[in-house]
Amino acid sequence: MKKSMLVVSLGLSAVLMSGAYAQHGHGHGHAMNIEVSTEKGTNNVSIEKCWVRLMPSVTPSGGFFDIKNHDTTQIAVIKAIETDAFEETMLHRSYMKDGQSGMEMVPEVIVKAGETLHFAPGGFHAMLEKPAAGLKAGDKIQTRFVLGTGDRIPVTCELKPVNARSFDH
Secondary structure, eight states: OOOOOOOOOOHHHHHHHHTOOOOOOOOOEEOOOOOSOOOOSSSSSEEEEEEEEOOOSOEEEEEEEEEEEESSSOOOOEEEESSSEEEEEEEEEEEEEEEEEEEEOSEEEEEEEEEEEEOOSSEEEEEEEEOTOOOTTTTTEEEEETTSSSOOEEEEEEEEEETTOOOOO
């Protein structure tokens, strides 16, 4: 099975340095955020309420969760999410600028010391593309959150229907 992981590679670095926009084959561009932390951060984090709004196979699905940084002195750095359930995964941020909504891929996400960051519709989220055959709402998938330390935290995420708006609904 193919494992997917967002990797800041030489090719991606070249794109970031050029200020170019990336196309991921789903009909919209993403402005790339070029700032990448040099800190590894802590591995004292927990991920809760992980769910994926499962979309039809040609439309990217969104992954949402809460990341709690239990360390009160260091940031936590989330570099990627891996899963065998989708061929591609990326970290994204939705935003509003000049009355227009947009989305950008981010190479990592920082969680401040002692804080919780909520990945939710309209904000930070994971974009999951090219699902494995047979996935359906109600299934649970295994993911691994890749930290700046290199550690991987295993997390089970629930697949929810297209109309889901939160972990509980």
